[in-house]
Amino acid sequence: MKMEKLLKISEVAKILNVSRHTVLNWIRKGKIRAIRLPSGRYRIPESEVRRILEGGGNKGVQGSDR
Numbered sequence: 001m002k003m004e005k006l007l008k009i010s011e012v013a014k015i016l017n018v019s020r021h022t023v024l025n026w027i028r029k030g031k032i033r034a035i036r037l038p039s040g041r042y043r044i045p046e047s048e049v050r051r052i053l054e055g056g057g058n059k060g061v062q063g064s065d066r
Helices: 008-015 020-028 046-054
Strands: 042-045
Touching: 008 020, 008 042, 008 046, 020 042, 042 046
Parallel strands: none
Antiparallel strands: none
16 A cells, blocks of 8 residues: 655645745645644645645636635
């Protein structure tokens, strides 16, 4: 079984061209799925970034909610 790559919030922010704060808001609002590590930090599966870049399906992230 192959493990999916998990990305840091800063990496996701750079890929999506938004701020780290925006990515955190999306996580808190359930607009992007994230895994919380025992340290309290988040990691976002690469598939979530692809989903957003491809249009997001029915759970897309529209706007930055800033």
